[in-house]
Each structure stands twice: as structure tokens, then as C-alpha cells.
Amino acid sequence: MANPFVHIELSSNDLPGAKTFYSSLFDWKLEDMPMGPGMVYTTIGVGEGTGGGMMPNAVPGTPSFWLAYVNVDDIKAATAKAEQLGGKVMQGVTPVADMGWFSVIVDPSGAALGLWQAKAA
Template sequence: MAHGDITHIDIPVGDVQAASQFYGTLFGWQIAEIPGFESYPMWSAPNGISGGGLAPRSEGFTAPRSYVEVDSIDAVLARVAELGGEVRAPRTPIDDTSWWASFVDPDGNEIGLVEGTTGGGAA
């Protein structure tokens, strides 16, 4: 994927098993845990392109979050502040070759960022 592409969508859930059954049945998504991401099943849409994860719901994560592929999280987060947004989560490792972060835009929308490549899954 290229800089600016939406690459992943996390859906916060309270019961991973129930959510996997619900979304798999409703949309025909293929949902599976992959090594290194246990308790965080990845979903893949029938088009083989769209995908994301069913992430545990938490106090700060209650709405779906789209992730945008970027060349440099650090550069994008610097621009976010310049443009009136706010960093929500700083650059954080996913694995040895990929990182994520998130920001809130001036309208209050949280958007995730991803840099690098993960070892597998729908991301």
C-alpha cells in the first residue's frame, strides 16, 4: 500500500468470540487469530483487500478506528500538531518492522496511522 491508503480498520468489541461469529456471518468475513496477535483476531473482507482487527474495547477505544498507511509516522504527527490536531497515541511498535500511532483531528475524529509491514494478517 502507498502513503495515504486506508490499510486497516479496528472494531472495538467486548466479546471477541461473539463478534467474530457476528461479523463472519453477517458479512462473510474470514476471521482468524494469527501468531503474535492472539486475542486480536484479524478480519479480511471477501474482496481480499479490506481488513482489520476485532480489538478489545477499552476506556479510550470505543469507536471503530481507520488506519492510514504513511511513510513516516513521526513526520505525519508533526504535521498534525501544525494543522490543529492532537496526538492521541505516539508511535508504538506493532512488531519489529511496523509501528502504529493515532491522532484526533480538529473535529474530534480519531484516525490511526501505520508505518512498515507486519508479519501477516489482514493489515
């Protein structure tokens, strides 16, 4: 597949509760990763398949939500193309430590989607 889903992320209003719930419901391996002052990101290891992460919800006034990310070869071009096609850019191209870049778009129907480009190894 040219653009597979590569990451699923939970933004939670109750991260400790979500971690307890999902680690009890599924056989997921949760691991906290410090991401800078005051920020901890919890990775979700699922064994086979697409893994993900959990973090505190950073969008005030919204319920907790899951966001899927799709792999792209050129994050800047894909983000611009989404906007040209009638989508909205909710989060512009943003670096993630030494791992890569992401952006968040909303399609014309109102559905949010993350785009991801990993740094070359």
C-alpha cells in the first residue's frame, strides 16, 4: 500500500484512567517516554500491526479522541495538497524530536487525519 496507516494516537482527558482501561482490555505494552520538560508520551506496543501512543488531550473543550496517521513521502507537499483539495490544516508540519514530522488535516467532510513522514534512517 502506498500510504498505509502507521500510527494511532489517543488524546485523553484522563490519561491514567485510559492507560488502566486499555492495558486491562487488551494485551498492549504501554511504555512512558519523556519528551521534554513536563511532557510524557506513552507508546502502545501491540506486537503485530500498527502501534500507537497516548498523551494528555491538548485541545481544550474537546472529548478524548483517537487520531490515525498515514505515512507520506513528503509531509510539506501532502499537507499543502490536502489544503488545495478543500481540506483544512489544523496543525502545520511539526517536527517530532529526531523521529520525523507530522501534520493534522481535516477533510471536507470534517474528519481529522494525521500525516506522518519519518526521518530517513
